Amino acid sequence: MATELHEAIFMAKQERHKNLFLNYRNLNNFPVELLKDEGLQFLERLYMKRNSLRTLPDNLAQKLPNLIELYLHSNNIMIIPEAIGNLARLQSLDLSNNALQFLCPEIGRLRSLRHLRLSNNHLKCLPPEIGDLQDLQTLDVSMNQLIGLPERLHRCASLQTLTADHNRLAHVPRQLCWLHRLNQLSMAANRLTFLPLDLGRSRELQFVFVDNNVDLRGLPSYLYNKVIGCSGCGVSAPGSGGDVGGSAGDALSEALVGLPAEVKVVGSEADSVVPLEEIAMRALHRLDHRRPKDVNLPPPIALPQSLLHLLHFPLGHCHRCSQTMFTIIYPKLFPLRDTALAGVHRRTTVSFVAYCCSSRCLRTFDLQG
Numbered sequence: 483m484a485t486e487l488h489e490a491i492f493m494a495k496q497e498r499h500k501n502l503f504l505n506y507r508n509l510n511n512f513p514v515e516l517l518k519d520e521g522l523q524f525l526e527r528l529y530m531k532r533n534s535l536r537t538l539p540d541n542l543a544q545k546l547p548n549l550i551e552l553y554l555h556s557n558n559i560m561i562i563p564e565a566i567g568n569l570a571r572l573q574s575l576d577l578s579n580n581a582l583q584f585l586c587p588e589i590g591r592l593r594s595l596r597h598l599r600l601s602n603n604h605l606k607c608l609p610p611e612i613g614d615l616q617d618l619q620t621l622d623v624s625m626n627q628l629i630g631l632p633e634r635l636h637r638c639a640s641l642q643t644l645t646a647d648h649n650r651l652a653h654v655p656r657q658l659c660w661l662h663r664l665n666q667l668s669m670a671a672n673r674l675t676f677l678p679l680d681l682g683r684s685r686e687l688q689f690v691f692v693d694n695n696v697d698l699r700g701l702p703s704y705l706y707n708k709v710i711g712c713s714g715c716g717v718s719a720p721g722s723g724g725d726v727g728g729s730a731g732d733a734l735s736e737a738l739v740g741l742p743a744e745v746k747v748v749g750s751e752a753d754s755v756v757p758l759e760e761i762a763m764r765a766l767h768r769l770d771h772r773r774p775k776d777v778n779l780p781p782p783i784a785l786p787q788s789l790l791h792l793l794h795f796p797l798g799h800c801h802r803c804s805q806t807m808f809t810i811i812y813p814k815l816f817p818l819r820d821t822a823l824a825g826v827h828r829r830t831t832v833s834f835v836a837y838c839c840s841s842r843c844l845r846t847f848d849l850q851g
């Protein structure tokens with residue numbers, strides 16, 4: 483076995499192979515032959531799935547400087563060295579089905595990375611530096627123990643597919659609604675109670691899978707006409723969720739368990755006046771976003787961090803007129819049983835929810851319109 487391995491690496495070195503297959507080799511350690519002398523300067527793809535590796539060498543980038551794809555699926559890797567960040571040409575990294583508990587921030591230095599697969603590990607969080615991966619198209623972090631996703635993920639402007647099934651996520655960061663290339667979002671079997679109000683506002687987002695989030699009862703109405711998976715949602719006992727407070731009717735409060743903390747008021751058709759706090763926020767937002775060039779305004783408003791954050795990533799936009807919303811929403815329910823999707827999701831109690839900026843928009847909003 484060892485001789486066979488030795489020969490495979492020797493041949494690859496002699497004949498300047500670009501691909502090297504070392505799958506199913508029973509390797510406990512990274513083969514030293516790969517790292518001897520000048521290494522394998524021509525190697526672009528290294529396949530090492532189903533071995534028993536526990537870590538990676540520090541000098542990987544030095545010895546295999548032209549690696550484009552690295553497949554380490556199904557090993558016992560617990561730690562990847564900080565030096566992983568030196569693999570400047572790496573486009574695809576598969577670390578699925580390993581024993582990772584922690585991902586070093588240096589992963590953010592892999593600026594050529596397009597596909598990152600980390601499913602089935604023991605990750606509890608992801609480093610915010612993942613947001614530095616500007617070329618990242620695919621991120622799979624399913625089957626971990628994540629309780630949140632980094633907000634900086636919205637800087638991954640090329641992200642097309644985000645898979646985070648089977649984790650412990652309680653919410654989807656609303657910043658993700660800014661990922662204009664995102665086509666598929668999968669967050670099945672988590673602990674979601676609500677989705678960002680703007681989710682689906684981007685035309686690019688076509689597939690949303692949130693099946694088996696038992697406390698999730700409402701889907702933003704933007705998702706109407708998209709491909710959604712929501713079986714097994716809304717099946718937990720009603721009334722066990724959070725309090726939406728205030729004036730919402732019974733059916734509404736049941737459907738809207740859990741809303742972003744910033745929602746201060748849930749408006750109804752009867753309220754004709756938007757609260758002062760909301761008017762102030764909308765005015766601030768306009769000031770912050772449409773700052774006239776020729777007017778000499780004071781430097782960026784010295785607001786508390788949390789308020790500034792809310793201004794930059796508001797709750798959402800009115801599903802009727804696109805007005806920005808901050809502290810109040812006027813929701814309108816469209817039970818799934820009234821829509822074309824009802825047949826597909828026979829056993830859910832989930833509704834589409836339109837979120838409006840005022841009672842006027844609430845009255846005139848229609849799902850088909």
Ligand SMILES: [Zn+2]
Pocket residue numbers: 800801802803804805838839840843
């Ligand atoms: Zn509106």
